[in-house]
Amino acid sequence: MIAPSSNPPFEARLQAVNEADSAQGLLDAVEALADLNDRRSIPTLIQVLGCNNPGAAVAAVEGLVQIGIPAVSPLLDKLDGYNYGARAWAVRALAGIGDPRGQSLLLEAAANDFSLSVRRAAARGLGTIRWADLAAAERDDAMVRSQTVLLQVTTDEEWVVRYAAVVGLEALALQMAAPSLISQCLGQLSHQDPTLAVRARAHWAMAVLAPA
């Protein structure tokens, strides 16, 4: 590889990730690499998602989210080759970035993923997609797709996923012209959800959406 100008920290930190020989060593090295916020680290950070090292994967997800849009294509390109674990981390990265190209993956993950932490991250991400990146003609349909799945996710069996759906719905409603379905759903959740924390979050969302 041609040395890309004078950037020794990047080369050294990349090498540290590749040579890490313990779980803690890998975590530290990934954190150091991610801190650089350098898009040349994207392939390596994506590789770490498949290493079965949760600490390092969290650091890699954070690094990819920080890099943002440039990481989206590489993440989506490699998706089919991911094992389950790596796919789950990729969903979390895409949820954090909010690029509309990741939406269909988030829709699927929020509704159907086996892992509650993936459903949770996807649900939140469905509300915080960068809607402005879509052409006006596509935006409304895309928002309705998020809305449909998020309304469904408010019946998830795990409280934390329902909580995330409420957060997603609040963010989505703030961007929609006619969020009456969302308001109605939040009103129901605020009284009927079996978990107090979810009812409380629904109350707060209602207050945010309809200031007294």
Add this chain to the structure above:
Amino acid sequence: MSGVPHNPDGQPLTVDQALVNINQTTDPGLRYYAAWWLGKMRVCQPEAVAALLLALKDKTDRSPDGGYPLRRNAARALGKVGHGHDDVIPALLVCLDCDDYYVRETAAQALESLGDAAAIPALVAMVRGGVAAAVQVSGKPHLVQPYNAILETLGTLGSRDLVPVISPFLDHSVPQVNNAAARAMYQITGDAQYAERLVAMLGHDQLQLRRAALMDLGAVGYLAGADAIANTLAENSMKLIALKGVLEHQIGDGSDAVTLSAESRRVMALMDSLL
């Protein structure tokens, strides 16, 4: 297929099938699974409770170390479904004398979730020897009694008059035990110095102890610990559970009239950031 034990690897269990399974003795595995399942699914009907009470006295299902696996599962399940059934507390109190450490531990935890102060004298008796008696059993990975579970249950069920019983364990050499003591002391006194001991544990080198401190702070709902919880080096899932405990403690009873204080909103904002 009435009367035929159902394979848990096949179709999902139904309540009827679980009752069949727990009332047969031919297949201990199915019985063990049914006991767990009835608790997990919170099947509170009298037939289920009666079957679990019977399982609590089982002598047939023995582990290689002499333990009673079925009793452990039955005790755990009764902690979830035993509310309002008069026979359950006395039966769990009997379990506190069982030879099997893990049966005693699960019974103490079940008594905590059932919330009946009638259990206090028996639990106090178990820790009567104080720290001096709280030593490891040779050849086993545990102390002579399930001190964590006992102290936690005393903290939940008891009141300030238990301070002399619980406070000596703040100095026990096993970190989990002095965490449990700190948690209980905070619950019975409301004194923040005990909760701050748990906050300090959030910075411990060992992930297991950081996780345990998260669960303890969530269980007692320590509001001043919210930021420290959010910043702990541990999985977001665990931090969210801990903050949920803080939030729900802050809101108070489970009534529908949720009024949101500034503190509750602050806790929810922290939770939002961890999703």
